[in-house]
Amino acid sequence: CNILGIETSCDDTGCAIINDRGELLSEAIHSQHLLHLRNGGIIPDVAQDLHRANIEPVVSQTLEKAQLSMEDISAIAVTLKPGLALSLVVGMKYAKHLARQHNKPIIPIHHMEAHALVARMQHDVTFPFLVLLISGGHCLLAVVQDVNSFQLLGESMDCAPGEVFDKVARRMKLRNVPEYSKLSGGHAIEIAATKATNPDMFKMALPLADYKDCNFSFNGLKTSTLLHLHRKEKEHQTVADQLIPEANDLCAAMLMATTRHLLHRTQRAMQFCEINKLIVNRKQLVVSGGVACNNYIFNSLKILCDEAGYEIFRPVPKLCTDNGVMVAWNGLEKWRQNIDIITNMNALDIQAASPLGENLIPEVQ
Ligand code: ATP
Numbered sequence: 001c002n003i004l005g006i007e008t009s010c011d012d013t014g015c016a017i018i019n020d021r022g023e024l025l026s027e028a029i030h031s032q033h034l035l036h037l038r039n040g041g042i043i044p045d046v047a048q049d050l051h052r053a054n055i056e057p058v059v060s061q062t063l064e065k066a067q068l069s070m071e072d073i074s075a076i077a078v079t080l081k082p083g084l085a086l087s088l089v090v091g092m093k094y095a096k097h098l099a100r101q102h103n104k105p106i107i108p109i110h111h112m113e114a115h116a117l118v119a120r121m122q123h124d125v126t127f128p129f130l131v132l133l134i135s136g137g138h139c140l141l142a143v144v145q146d147v148n149s150f151q152l153l154g155e156s157m158d159c160a161p162g163e164v165f166d167k168v169a170r171r172m173k174l175r176n177v178p179e180y181s182k183l184s185g186g187h188a189i190e191i192a193a194t195k196a197t198n199p200d201m202f203k204m205a206l207p208l209a210d211y212k213d214c215n216f217s218f219n220g221l222k223t224s225t226l227l228h229l230h231r232k233e234k235e236h237q238t239v240a241d242q243l244i245p246e247a248n249d250l251c252a253a254m255l256m257a258t259t260r261h262l263l264h265r266t267q268r269a270m271q272f273c274e275i276n277k278l279i280v281n282r283k284q285l286v287v288s289g290g291v292a293c294n295n296y297i298f299n300s301l302k303i304l305c306d307e308a309g310y311e312i313f314r315p316v317p318k319l320c321t322d323n324g325v326m327v328a329w330n331g332l333e334k335w336r337q338n339i340d341i342i343t344n345m346n347a348l349d350i351q352a353a354s355p356l357g358e359n360l361i362p363e364v365q
């Protein structure tokens with residue numbers, strides 16, 4: 001079988017084809033990143049127009065690169081939730097159009113499940129495993145029991161780490177530094193942080209330090225960072241598009257505080273899994289989502305895993321951020337288990353918000 005995957009949940013129009021051995025035959029992606037960077041954020045109408053303009057060429061390119069036609073495709077996997085409604089609907093409509101025209105089933109995909117499961121494509125990750133998903137719209141910890149069985153241990157109670165990185169980078173005007181001009185906020189902050197000399201000059205409190213659950217909160221870190229920035233701007237009387245001299249230190253301080261929080265909650269989740277025997281034979285942590293590209297965060301998590309006896313895995317960077325491959329892979333995982341292969345697609349619809357799996361609401365003592 002060959003599975004074609006389509007992803008349009010946010011600002012990337014992605015497509016990929018994977019065969020029954022799990023091999024990637026081809027992929028194509030059109031990213032709207034630079035345009036949204038110039039606009040200072042994603043405008044849903046603009047994102048939708050760009051998805052509409054690019055979906056057909058991206059899918060055609062993917063088929064061409066694999067030298068396949070729709071007749072060679074067994075099913076179409078498509079992200080239906082969660083994401084921007086206006087973006088999701090473009091992928092869904094195109095998938096339905098292809099499915100009707102060529103008489104193929106559709107496999108509906110949950111974007112965050114796809115971020116988690118794609119780790120199994122290149123790594124020996126077996127069920128059950130613990131997953132930390134850190135991205136532009138989410139921060140969550142879950143136990144993945146099976147392809148369609150996710151147990152949510154905790155999630156962000158306010159914003160997501162990638163969103164904070166992007167906002168801070170925008171406020172700092174990092175885009176004006178030529179070296180960072182084409183990078184995401186998170187990536188720019190990661191590089192700036194490596195140039196820091198005195199990150200300890202900016203103090204940041206550990207969020208939810210006294211809470212014994214596995215939830216996250218990033219609003220406090222965002223506010224402290226912006227306040228530090230404001231204070232330094234006043235001190236140096238910098239004009240709006242100039243960096244404060246301590247920008248690198250502030251980036252490092254913020255990245256370190258974010259990392260401490262992620263580690264703290266992941267450690268809680270490990271304890272909860274131990275007490276409740278959720279992770280039995282192999283202790284495995286998968287880290288995925290765009291923020292997982294961050295090497296400082298990943299290396300810090302690796303130290304935690306070494307101490308806790310966990311193996312750690314992350315997809316390669318281009319599979320951590322949004323892509324069509326993870327959708328095709330998730331489609332193949334469902335195909336193999338005969339789950340969610342939908343031939344009557346009238347009832348299929350998008351869902352902008354969609355919690356992941358059942359919520360365990362842990363209380364770790
Ligand atoms: P979601 O998956 O929650 O719907 P999304 O799809 O918009 O959100 P992703 O594409 O998974 O998010 O990730 C994009 C985010 O990853 C951006 O916020 C970006 O700043 C962040 N990011 C990318 N590279 C890095 C990095 N090296 N360090 C930190 N953050 C990064």
Ligand code: FE
Nearest residue numbers: 115135321322
């Ligand atoms: Fe994503």
